[in-house]
Amino acid sequence: MLPSSAPLDLAFQALADPTRRIMVERLSQSPASVSELARPLDMTLSAVVQHLAVLEASGLVRSEKVGRVRTCRIEPAALRSAERWISERRASWERRLDRLGDFLSETELLAKPRRKK
Amino acid sequence: MLPSSAPLDLAFQALADPTRRIMVERLSQSPASVSELARPLDMTLSAVVQHLAVLEASGLVRSEKVGRVRTCRIEPAALRSAERWISERRASWERRLDRLGDFLSETELLAKPRRKK
């Protein structure tokens, strides 16, 4: 099950790196050039370009070049589908915990019945 | 900036693997033993145990062993903080797009004023 390359794999993989999260944070404020993205990062421009390639491959970021500057912006859709995956899991376990809560309070009522809720 | 090991790194890293996402999906339905987690997966038990170790290190899953069976359950907190990181980015870009929308509709009003909204 090594390289699945499914969209979620790429998105979570991309977000797993702190440098790339910094880049995404920057881009969620506003679009930026590659050098602007690189400015706060302690690595070569070359490395930043490679991180950018990962972000683009994951669909989290899109960019276009005009003249000699490439402007990058986030692509909400990919981020949203990562968010959706998580929130669906949350929905699932919350539903279960609710049922569990109901069950517990009901058995408690059966064991030593007091006032109806 | 190689090994940051920050909680979010570990959480996103863990979620980047499709096998581990399947395990998390299973666990968000209900707790399960290691062999139950392994059942639908096309790999050795050993590999599954290793994936489980990654999930536990990331804080996404917790487990306890009783007799010879280890029961695993999801740990909502870690999943929630990953979700929160994403939704904060979303808040950020949505705010910006709102302001942009306001700006555009205002300039449009200035350019060729029609009815007030």
Add this chain to the structure above:
DNA sequence: ACAATAGTTAAGTTATCACTTAACTATCAA
């Protein structure tokens, strides 16, 4: 006591990651 079940651990393999240096290509500005 024995065998089957449930999981653990170590070691090895192959692939991928996160960089770096270095050489190179455009574009813009003086």
Add this chain to the structure above:
DNA sequence: TTGATAGTTAAGTGATAACTTAACTATTGT
């Protein structure tokens, strides 16, 4: 036209990832 700016690409390196096989430990049902 020359130099600085902005980015690209290739090749190499060391670390980590995702497995496998194999040998082993503890628990439980018969």
